[in-house]
Amino acid sequence: MKTIGIPEDLHKELIRLKLENGNRNIAEMIKKLVYEHKKRHFLGNSLKFNEMLRKSGKTFDQFLKESRKVREEIADEWFPEE
Amino acid sequence: MSGFLRNDVIKIVVDTNILFMAWHNSSGKAAIVLDKAREGKIILYAPDSVKEEIVRVFKRHGQAEEQIESFLADFPIIWIEKDIYNIFLNKTKVKHNADKPVEALSLALGCSILSADNHFNICKNRVDIDKLLREFG
Numbered sequence: 001m002k003t004i005g006i007p008e009d010l011h012k013e014l015i016r017l018k019l020e021n022g023n024r025n026i027a028e029m030i031k032k033l034v035y036e037h038k039k040r041h042f043l044g045n046s047l048k049f050n051e052m053l054r055k056s057g058k059t060f061d062q063f064l065k066e067s068r069k070v071r072e073e074i075a076d077e078w079f080p081e082e
Numbered sequence: 083m084s085g086f087l088r089n090d091v092i093k094i095v096v097d098t099n100i101l102f103m104a105w106h107n108s109s110g111k112a113a114i115v116l117d118k119a120r121e122g123k124i125i126l127y128a129p130d131s132v133k134e135e136i137v138r139v140f141k142r143h144g145q146a147e148e149q150i151e152s153f154l155a156d157f158p159i160i161w162i163e164k165d166i167y168n169i170f171l172n173k174t175k176v177k178h179n180a181d182k183p184v185e186a187l188s189l190a191l192g193c194s195i196l197s198a199d200n201h202f203n204i205c206k207n208r209v210d211i212d213k214l215l216r217e218f219g
């Protein structure tokens with residue numbers, strides 16, 4: 001276990017949120033906040049990915065084929081067949 | 083308990099296609115599986131060659147280093163260096179050289195493969211995505 005120092009008003013806010021969300025403890029609540037943050041981060045990147053794809057003018061299948069070629073290129077460089 | 087379950091946490095090796103599929107369809111099956119990893123219900127592994135592939139593909143699509151790092155931070159993947167799975171490369175069943183790192187890593191770690199690529203059908207330790215999702219009800 002580790003202890004972190006936070007301002008009193010933030011502590012009060014966390015306690016209020018814990019009660020509001022019915023979490024067993026602050027650690028459980030923070031874990032859920034971290035999970036939600038990561039999920040939002042992923043959803044943002046999903047939008048960026050599809051925007052990148054749209055700009056390239058390629059379909060997803062074409063994109064995967066292109067990626068396959070890169071995979072082969074890496075295999076040839078890293079694991080040359082004897 | 084299924085064969086790919088170890089100590090109540092599922093450990094799987096993923097390939098690049100699964101990650102790209104999740105970004106492409108954020109509510110699809112691949113994204114759901116990766117979400118389970120975020121919840122700590124699955125441990126994801128991938129060879130360093132998968133990371134290199136993602137980096138090269140994104141670079142060729144003009145993505146900045148920072149953005150690529152941001153993409154890679156989306157999933158809690160444990161990246162494994164080739165020194166760990168190298169000796170298993172010649173024990174693989176997949177035909178194509180490009181698919182060998184994923185299977186070799188699965189053999190090195192003794193866990194299943196999750197891939198959307200039919201090339202892995204030959205592998206006995208390949209896990210079906212629907213079957214995997216059923217584990218979570």
